Amino acid sequence: MRSWFYAFVSAAAVALAALTANLVWSELRPENVWGLVYGSVAAALLVAASALGVRRRTMKASSRLGAGRTRAWLDFHIYGSLLFLLLLLMHSGFSVPTGRITWWLWALSLWTVATGLVGRLLQKWLPRVLASGLATEVLYERIPELVEEIGSRAKTVAESSDEAVRALYDRMLAPALGRPRRRWIYFVDVTGGIQSRLKEFGYLRALLPDEEKTRLDELERLFRAKLEIDAHYTLQQPLRWWLYSHLPASFVVLALLVLHLYTVLFY
Template sequence: MKLKPWVQSPAAFWLFAAAVLLCGLNYWGHVAPGEVHPTRGWRLAYGFAATALMLASAVLSLRRQIMKHPLGRAHAWTQLHVYGGSLFLLLVLMHAGFRWPLGSLTRWLLLLSGWVTGSGLCGVLLQKWIPRYLTSGLENEILYERIPELISEIQARTANLLQAAGEPLRSFYDTYLAASLRQPQPRLIYFLDIHGGIHSQLKKFEYLRGLISETDREKLAELQALYRFKLEIDAHYTLQGALRWWVYLHVPPSLALVLLVAVHGFTIIYY
């Protein structure tokens, strides 16, 4: 099976698959035959293993933010974060005996574990898909931080272009384009079809072409090129913005999960 297009490290993937298999065999060999309380035996060991993997996965963020001289390669830590986080959820389910917990704290732990792992995997997919999608569907590569600057440049060039334009072209701009050129506009269509989303917005130029002078047709062509560039900026703003907002869906719940695991561990040890 060729995994290279889908995973960065086939070796890490197969190691993860082997760990999942070993966890399954261990669970069905030691826990499934009879009831075992979560605070005893193998189910307690699964809980400790899940905690260790959670902390190891969290080290990736600490490695980026705190360590001046990080240990190991970033690629290896990323693989640990992805596969360790996925294995963490499996161990949490094994610790819970694949049952819905009875207590409020343990229910929140299970829900947060699922959310953090699921949002993490969604983030991996977004980071793999969005850059390829943007480069294959658009003509221009745009840095997210430069978007305000680029929009200001488009506005300035458009103002110069329309100074000597006829009334039909200026009226067309005021009616159909002015509001769109003021600021970036996210559009959900860009997640599904970048080309279609852009071309549907450019159709409005066609009906005006036969109603204006030859000089204004040249200006209309320049205006259309500027508007197309603005639409590409909107596509980058929409899709790159999704990557940035994803962080807020993943990191705060992850911190809450670490806190709840600490409280859960404290209650097991002292009560």
């Protein structure tokens, strides 16, 4: 990881030195020799950085071919894309292109790199947050199924309970256990104020006989688990969905790159 960072810093320094020389000796234009070199290197970096997707979808074949660790590919994907962005800006003279193809290529490249960085930050931050304050771990795709399971169990427990526990279930638990819920509070506090929401169980427990206390404790555990699953549901969703903002755009960037190269070479 660190070696990739140093390699990136070195390459960026070389690029900036070239930019300085370019500004001293020539104009910063996409079509002159300097600009064409920036553009060519940027295009090569874009294609190479995109190879991560291929590597991910051909894990077995890549391993057999000794294509290296996915982690190395990911590091290259990240730092190569950052370098691509720098060279893209140098190629375009740090200005917005006016052609349709070039404008979209430039804008979507920026978008793709930006969403990639956002995704990288989310991947760094959210798993750590989820692991730090929650007792339950669930896969995002299983959340609806598990919430349904919890709801079903809670309903069974509530039906066998007395009036007071059922009233608590009807008033507070049944609406909350119906489906997964997103709450923005989890981005700030991963526990989402679970303890305060469980206070009513404490108040009621003091008034209940022992047998009902056991049922109330079961309901409390189910409710706590549901709230933690809600936290997962809220925080895992960006981890799944940021790729929607990144991957399709990167497909279009590659397609536009092909068109751009075609227009440069043949027009």
